[in-house]
Amino acid sequence: MGKTVAQKIFDAHVVDKPADGVWVLSLDRVFCHEITTPIAINDLVAIGKDRVFDPSKIKAVIDHVTPAKDSKTAEQGKTMRDWAHRHGIKDFFDIGANGVCHALFPEKGFVRPGFTVIMGDSHTCTHGAFGAFAAGVGTTDLEVGILKGVCTMREPETIKVNLTGELKPGVYAKDVILAVIKMLTVNGATDKVIEFAGPAVDAMKMDARMTLCNMAIEAGGTCGVCYPDMVTVDYLWPFIQDEFASKEAALAEYSKWLPDADAVYAKELTLDVSTLEPMVTFNYKPDQVKTVREMEGTPVNQIYIGSCTNGRLEDLRIAAGILKGKTISPKVRAIVSPATPKIYREALAEGLIQIFMDAGFCVTNPTCGACLGMSNGVLAGGESCASTTNRNFNGRMGKGGMVHLMSPATAAATAIAGVITNSPLFTGK
Amino acid sequence: MKNFNGKILFLDRSDINTDEIIPAKYLTELTKAALKPYCLEDLSQPGFDPKKDIEGKSAIVTRANFGCGSSREHAPWVLEYNNINIVIAENFARIFRQNMFNCGLMAIQLDAAVIDEIFKTFSGTEAELTTDLDKQTFTITNGKVTKSYPFAIGDFDRELVKAGGWVSYADKKY
Numbered sequence: 001m002g003k004t005v006a007q008k009i010f011d012a013h014v015v016d017k018p019a020d021g022v023w024v025l026s027l028d029r030v031f032c033h034e035i036t037t038p039i040a041i042n043d044l045v046a047i048g049k050d051r052v053f054d055p056s057k058i059k060a061v062i063d064h065v066t067p068a069k070d071s072k073t074a075e076q077g078k079t080m081r082d083w084a085h086r087h088g089i090k091d092f093f094d095i096g097a098n099g100v101c102h103a104l105f106p107e108k109g110f111v112r113p114g115f116t117v118i119m120g121d122s123h124t125c126t127h128g129a130f131g132a133f134a135a136g137v138g139t140t141d142l143e144v145g146i147l148k149g150v151c152t153m154r155e156p157e158t159i160k161v162n163l164t165g166e167l168k169p170g171v172y173a174k175d176v177i178l179a180v181i182k183m184l185t186v187n188g189a190t191d192k193v194i195e196f197a198g199p200a201v202d203a204m205k206m207d208a209r210m211t212l213c214n215m216a217i218e219a220g221g222t223c224g225v226c227y228p229d230m231v232t233v234d235y236l237w238p239f240i241q242d243e244f245a246s247k248e249a250a251l252a253e254y255s256k257w258l259p260d261a262d263a264v265y266a267k268e269l270t271l272d273v274s275t276l277e278p279m280v281t282f283n284y285k286p287d288q289v290k291t292v293r294e295m296e297g298t299p300v301n302q303i304y305i306g307s308c309t310n311g312r313l314e315d316l317r318i319a320a321g322i323l324k325g326k327t328i329s330p331k332v333r334a335i336v337s338p339a340t341p342k343i344y345r346e347a348l349a350e351g352l353i354q355i356f357m358d359a360g361f362c363v364t365n366p367t368c369g370a371c372l373g374m375s376n377g378v379l380a381g382g383e384s385c386a387s388t389t390n391r392n393f394n395g396r397m398g399k400g401g402m403v404h405l406m407s408p409a410t411a412a413a414t415a416i417a418g419v420i421t422n423s424p425l426f427t428g429k
Numbered sequence: 430m431k432n433f434n435g436k437i438l439f440l441d442r443s444d445i446n447t448d449e450i451i452p453a454k455y456l457t458e459l460t461k462a463a464l465k466p467y468c469l470e471d472l473s474q475p476g477f478d479p480k481k482d483i484e485g486k487s488a489i490v491t492r493a494n495f496g497c498g499s500s501r502e503h504a505p506w507v508l509e510y511n512n513i514n515i516v517i518a519e520n521f522a523r524i525f526r527q528n529m530f531n532c533g534l535m536a537i538q539l540d541a542a543v544i545d546e547i548f549k550t551f552s553g554t555e556a557e558l559t560t561d562l563d564k565q566t567f568t569i570t571n572g573k574v575t576k577s578y579p580f581a582i583g584d585f586d587r588e589l590v591k592a593g594g595w596v597s598y599a600d601k602k603y
Contacts, residue, residue: 015603019585024603035456036501042459049600065457072457079459122500122524138502138528144599152527152585152595186444187494191523220497222523284473285444372453372499393448393498395471 002260005225006156006193009133009257013116021155028115028132030145032060033101036120038079040143052087053149059110060084061093063101064368069375099340099366102126102308106210107340109239113228113254118142118151123308123390124223125216129209130236131228131257133193136217156222157266158193158259159184163200165274170426172318173208174310174388174407176200176271177215178279182289183269190220192266195259200273201226206235207314214309215390218286228254278426281405284394292410295420301383303334303415304397305408306364307371310388311339313346315408320352322412322423328360329418335377337364359415373398386414430591431514431533433560435487437569438513439552442474445491446498447525449473451507453499461506468507488558489516490547496525496536505529515560517567517580519544530586531595535560537567537580550574562590 003011016024030053037060044050052058060080068074077094084092093104102123111117113131117124120142127134137151145151161180184194194216201209209231213224226232233240233250244250278292305311305319316338328334336356338344344366347353356363370377371389373396379385381400388411392403404420413423449472451464458464469479489495489508495518496504505528508516515535529536539547547569554571561567568577582590592598 018588018602019583022583022585038459039461039502043596047596070457072459075459076457120500120502122498124500136500136524138500138505138524138531140502140528140531140595144595148599148603150599150603154523186497187520187522190494190520220494220522372448374453374456391448391498393446394473395452396448399452399471 001264002262004156004158004193004259004263004265005131005195005257006133006158006223009114009116010156012114015150022152023155024150024152025116027118027145027149027151028057029110029117030058030142031101031105031117031119031124032058032080032142033064033121034062034076034080035064036139036142038076040139040146041079041083043143044147049147052089052146055088055090057149058089058146059091059105060089061098061101061104062095063098065375066098066365066367067095097341100308100311100368102210102214103312103339103343106130107342109236112236113232114257118145122217123214125221126210126214126308128216128223128225129206129213130232131225131254133223135222154191156193157191158195159189159267159269160195160197160265162268162270163196163198163273164270165200165272166203167200167273167276168426168429170409170423171276171278172407172409173204173211175276175279176273177212178281178289178405179271179276181215181219181287183271184219186218186285186287187220189216192221193223193225194219194221195225197227202229205314206231207312210312211309215286218390227258277428278407278410278422280410280420281392284392286392286405292406292420292422298404298420299418300332300386300404300414300420302377302379302385303328303332303411304370304377304385304387304389305411306337306339307368307389308339309390310408311337311343313343315388316343316347316352319408319412320355322409322425323359323416324355326359326416328415331418332415334361334415335364335370336361337370337376338366340366370397372396386411386420430593432487433515433535433562434558435512436485437488437490437551437556437558438483438486439548440474440489440491441548441552442491443493444497445472445495447496447501447504448498450496450504451501456501456503462510464503464507465510468511483511487512487514489513490544491516491518492544493519493541495521497522500524502528502532505532505534509534530589533590533592533594535582535590537582539578539580543578550576562587
C-alpha cells in the first residue's frame with residue numbers, strides 16, 4: 001500500500017510506538033517563541049532538568065510582543081534571552097534581528113523537505129510548504145521536545161486537496177485557502193494532514209505556498225503540505241548548495257518525500273481555482289467565508305497587512321501595487337508590518353515602504369502583535385479590521401472587535417475605499 | 430492522578446475556541462496560577478457569566494470541536510487552576526486534546542447523540558459527575574436521575590493520566 005508524505009516522514013522518524021496509533025517521533029527542529037516557551041523553560045528549571053537535546057536544532061525568536069510593551073512581556077523576553085545564551089542556542093533572534101517566526105525561520109533556510117518540526121504555536125503548519133511535517137503543539141510537548149528531541153503524534157491520516165486551473169488576476173493563495181476552509185469547515189481536517197496538490201500549487205512561489213499551508217489549522221489540520229519541487233529547491237538553494245552537486249541532485253533527493261501514486265487518503269477534494277473570486281470572512285469563524293462581492297461596502301475601521309499568513313515580500317508588493325499614488329480613506333487607519341527585517345529591507349529598497357507611507361499607512365516593526373490583539377494595532381470594542389491575518393475569532397484582535405480575513409490585494413483596495421471592496425486587479429476575467 | 434469528579438458546567442455550543450477560553454492578552458503571565466481569574470472570559474454564549482458560572486464546577490460538557498484555534502496550553506491550565514480537570518465533548522481540536530492529556534487531564538470524546546442525551550437529561554440541573562478511569566465509565570446524577578455512560582480512551586492517554594502527564598512519562602522512557 002502506498003504512502004502519503006506524512007506517512008513517509010513518520011516512518012523515517014519513528015522512535016517508539018507506545019500504543020496503537022501513537023507514534024513518538026524524533027525531531028529535526030524545535031522552534032520557540034516568547035509566549036509559549038518561558039513556562040516550559042521555568043518548568044525545566046524547577047524540576048532540575050534545565051537542558052536542551054541539541055542546541056543546533058533549536059531555533060528561537062522573540063516575535064509576539066516586540067519590543068516589549070510592559071514588564072511582563074519584558075520578563076518573557078528576558079527568560080528566552082537568558083535561556084538561549086545559557087544553552088548556546090546560536091539561532092536566537094532578538095530585537096533588531098527578529099521577525100514573525102513562520103516567516104523568519106523559512107527565510108533562514110531552517111526547514112527542509114522530510115523534516116519533523118514542532119513549535120508551541122498553532123501556525124507551525126506553515127512549514128509544511130517545504131514538504132516537511134510541521135505541527136503546532138502545547139507547552140508540555142514543547143518542553144519534552146526541548147529536553148528529549150521527541151514528540152508524540154497520532155497516526156497521520158491525510159486529506160488531499162487537488163487545486164486545478166489557473167488563478168484569475170487579483171485572486172491569490174489567501175482566497176484559495178479561505179475557499180478550501182469553507183469547503184472543509186473548521187474541524188473538517190482535525191487530526192489530519194492536508195496535502196495541497198495540482199497545477200495551481202505547482203504554479204505558486206514559496207510565499208504563496210506558505211500562505212496556503214499557514215491556514216491548514218483553521219480547518220483543524222495538523223499540517224498543510226506542498227510537494228517539494230524545483231520551486232522549493234530554488235528557494236532553499238543558498239542554504240543547501242554545499243550539500244548537493246546540483247539543483248537537480250537536490251530535487252532527486254527531496255523527491256523521496258513525494259507521496260506514492262497509490263497512497264491512501266482519508267478524503268480527496270478538487271477545487272478548480274479558476275472559478276474563484278476574492279474571498280473574505282464574515283462573523284467569527286474562519287469557515288464563514290463569502291466573496292468580496294457579497295460583502296462589498298461593509299465598513300471597517302482598521303486595515304492590517306502583515307502576519308505569518310501574508311506579511312511576506314510578495315504580499316507587500318501586491319498591496320503596494322494597488323496603493324501606489326493613492327491615499328487611504330479618511331474613515332480608516334491602516335497598519336503594515338513587514339514580517340521580517342529582511343522583508344522590511346527589501347520593501348525599503350524596492351520603494352514599497354515609501355508607497356505605504358505616502359498612502360497614509362503606519363509602518364511597524366516585524367511582530368505578531370496585532371493579529372492576536374496583544375500589541376501594535378489592537379481594536380476597540382465594536383470596531384472591525386480588514387486583515388491579512390489568519391484568525392477571526394471573537395475578540396481576536398481586541399475585545400468586542402470583528403476581523404475580516406482577506407488577501408493583501410483586497411486589504412489594500414479596502415484601505416483606499418474605506419469599505420470592503422475588490423481590488424482593481426480583479427476584473428472577473 | 431487528578432480529581433475527575435464534581436459538578437458539571439454545561440456549555441451548549443460547538444467550536445469554543447482557545448481565545449474564548451483564555452484571551453491572548455493574558456498570555457504574558459509567567460505562572461499558570463495567575464491565569465485563574467480569566468477562565469472563559471470571552472466566551473460568546475448568551476446568559477453565561479464567567480464570574481459566577483464557573484465557581485464550584487469540576488467538569489465541562491460541551492458540543493463539537495472544543496479548544497479549536499491556538500496551541501496555547503494556557504487553555505487547559507486555566508481550566509485546571511479552576512479545578513476543571515475533565516472536558517466531555519463530541520470531539521476536540523487536536524492540540525487542545527493532546528495538551529489536556531499531556532497535563533494529566535482528560536478530554537473525553539462521546540458520540541453526538543450521547544452528548545445530546547446528556548444535555549437533554551441534565552443541562553439546567555445541578556448535575557454531578559463521577560469518573561471511573563479503570564472501568565472507563567462515568568456516572569452523572571442530579572438527585573432525581575442517575576445515568577452511567579461508557580467511554581473509551583487509548584492505553585497511551587490513560588498512562589499519561591496515571592503518570593500525571595507527558596513530562597514525567599517521557600523523562601522515564603526516552
